[in-house]
Amino acid sequence: MPITTCIFDAYGTLFDVSGAARIAAQEIGDDSFTKVWSRVANDWRLKQLQYTWLRAITGDHTNFWQVTQDGLDWALEASGQSDPALRERLLQLYWELPAYVEVHKMLIRLKAAGMATGILSNGSPDMLDGAVQSAGLADVLDAVLSVEDVGIFKPDARVYDMVGKAFGCAKEQVLFVSSNGWDAAAASGYGFTTAWVNRNGEPQDRLPGSPAHILSDLTNIPDLVA
Known part of the structure; x- marks a missing residue:
């Protein structure tokens, strides 16, 4: 056929799922985030995917927005980023990738x-x-x-x-x-x-x-x- x-x-x-972190790094101009934005983007995406797989296996479904937030929280903590304003901006940008x-x-x-x-x-x-x-x-x-x-x-x-x-x-x-x-x-x-x-x-x-x-x-x- x-x-x-x-x-x-x-x-x-x-x-482009890296777009949110890349744009935020350009906007904020904070050296601490500028140095790690690529790692944050990679970790964010990896955890986002891992959480979907695990939830599918266990039957503990939630919506993708929750998974996206959970993945970001892990990625930010792993890179030593704790600014609530940064988290909010990254999540906002994810709606405009x-x-x-x-x-x-x-x-x-x-x-x-x-x-x-x-x-x-x-x-x-x-x-x-x-x-x-x-x-x-x-x-x-x-x-x-x-x-x-x-x-x-x-x-x-x-x-x-x-x-x-x-x-x-x-x-x-x-x-x-x-x-x-x-x-x-x-x-x-x-x-x-x-x-x-x-x-x-x-x-x-x-x-x-x-x-x-x-x-x-x-x-x-x-x-x-x-």
């Missing part, structure tokens, strides 16, 4: 080619709406799907089931794109054609599924479905 539907993970795939530079043009090309486009994310609906509106992507996305509709985080298969239900397509008609190797692997095992956006040149995860495509950014996604 030909690909008819292109679905994207949100955080780290369309939106910048899209990667190639995202809008890439989505325009997909729409011009007749593709259905959407997001499938762990993010809460209000968080995703904030990011999409801030980045100006609402006009090039047909749907924004949140795991809150099924009450469990990726990579549970019930999350990937949402795509077929929302778009009325078969698994074989979906190209699923993620910057998370584990997400691309799980989606491959589920039955999607997948593209892993490996911006940092990381090794491939040792998991049962393997992405069909490995890219350094999103620019060539339309070429995969042309």
Whole structure:
């Protein structure tokens, strides 16, 4: 079957999750944070992901905003940062994460080619709406799907089931794109054609599924479905 539907993970795939800490470091000009912002960003993202996995395993679901706050609190403490104003600013910026530079043009090309486009994310609906509106992507996305509709985080298969239900397509008609190797692997095992956006040149995860495509950014996604 030909690909008819292109679905994207949100955080780290369309939106730069390091953006909040980077922008805050530029704004605040505090040497203590400027020196550690990159570490904070990395730890924040890692803990955010780890907490989603652990909550999925234990069945102790909460929304992604709570997980995001918990991950940030761990990251700030690990780097010796205790300023409440800094925490508040970082959380505010997370609702306005910048899209990667190639995202809008890439989505325009997909729409011009007749593709259905959407997001499938762990993010809460209000968080995703904030990011999409801030980045100006609402006009090039047909749907924004949140795991809150099924009450469990990726990579549970019930999350990937949402795509077929929302778009009325078969698994074989979906190209699923993620910057998370584990997400691309799980989606491959589920039955999607997948593209892993490996911006940092990381090794491939040792998991049962393997992405069909490995890219350094999103620019060539339309070429995969042309």
